[in-house]
Amino acid sequence: LLLSPPNFLLLDEPTTHLDMASIDAVIQALRDYTGTLIFVSHDIHFIRALGKRTIRIESGKITNFAGNYDYYLWKSGSASAQTGLIEGLRDARPEQSKAMESGERAVSAKEKRRQRSQEREKKKAEKGKLEDKVRKLEKEILQLEEEQKVCNEELANPDSYNDSEKGKELNERASRLARNLQQRNYEWEIETEKLLQLDE
Template sequence: AARPMLTDREVRSTLGSFGFSGDSVDKVCDVLSGGEKIRLAFARILVNPPNFLLLDEPTTHLDMAACEALQNALADYEGTLVIVSHDVEFVRNVATSIIAMTPPGITRYAGDYDYYKEKSAAMALAALSRLEAPRKETPAAGKKASRHERAEKVRQTAAQRRPLQQKMAAAEKRLDILHADQAAVLETLSSQAAGTDFAQLNQRLAALQKDIAETERAWEDAAEKLQELA
């Protein structure tokens, strides 16, 4: 059913949550920037939401305040929501289950982003343990593999594993640095200190979020390849 007509106060409150206040409330759509049009579109959708929403990179062109407003609105959304996003913090705050599409296939994780990271890391460690465990020899063409063949196979597998393990370790170290930088930027933004260049900080935050997403993908790619070697 359509939502009843909103009062002027309710309209201004909704627009205000997406960054429209003062004279900007009376702007015509033709003069809005790309980011403002995106924020207005979300405000319109969430005034009378449909039963199903498919959002592709919804935080693109949104500043931190608009992202928080969108997160709060989606938290109250009662329909089915599917999001495609590289914004790790947004996914962490909104998603209740994760669908990971990787070279081995599609896997659904019945939990939030942190649950997904924990489970995918556990799967990678399990794969690594299987690789390092001694394997039972099997006959080939009626004969056991020669000692030389077994040694060569172990050497090749170890040579394939080593760069993947190094890549995962490097990604983990970089993620620690990036998350620390992100926390520092968020703390500065939340302080609302006079003279703060919020536009520059929001750009820095967006760059960090992109870097975090790319580094996590690199870690996941290496983990998946380790699993394939098991």
């Protein structure tokens, strides 16, 4: 690769089994790559750092999104595990309703409406809290990514190591940012999964 750099790279889960420092090193190297890069990854940090175009393959159909991962989440609407839910889908659940009908036959129509209204309000309140958490986490992730970008630029500057103490602090900050970013991405996945469960 060094002697004859290719103009096209296809990577399949390139961050598997790598620690955060190694992942950041791979990201930095790929940012400097001038050819065409296509990768498959479940690492949100890696995707956010490098993805400029998103391709979704679902049920034999290919959909091309001419933007990064956040653009994909926004444009995919209800097909997105995150944004579709944040926009507040209100799809009914007919199968569950049918299963409950036999147990509700003795309840008046008015009582049914009251119960369903209460369930909707409860679900709406729960979803609103989760949506707020997801939006907050997204802002924190974007902020951490920006700080990490600045930190990586400083790490790449040889002048940063003229002062050994400053170099040490810089490396500690880079490790701390990587840990925080990994934790926020994990929390984002958990809260998004909760939103998915509300719509099942």
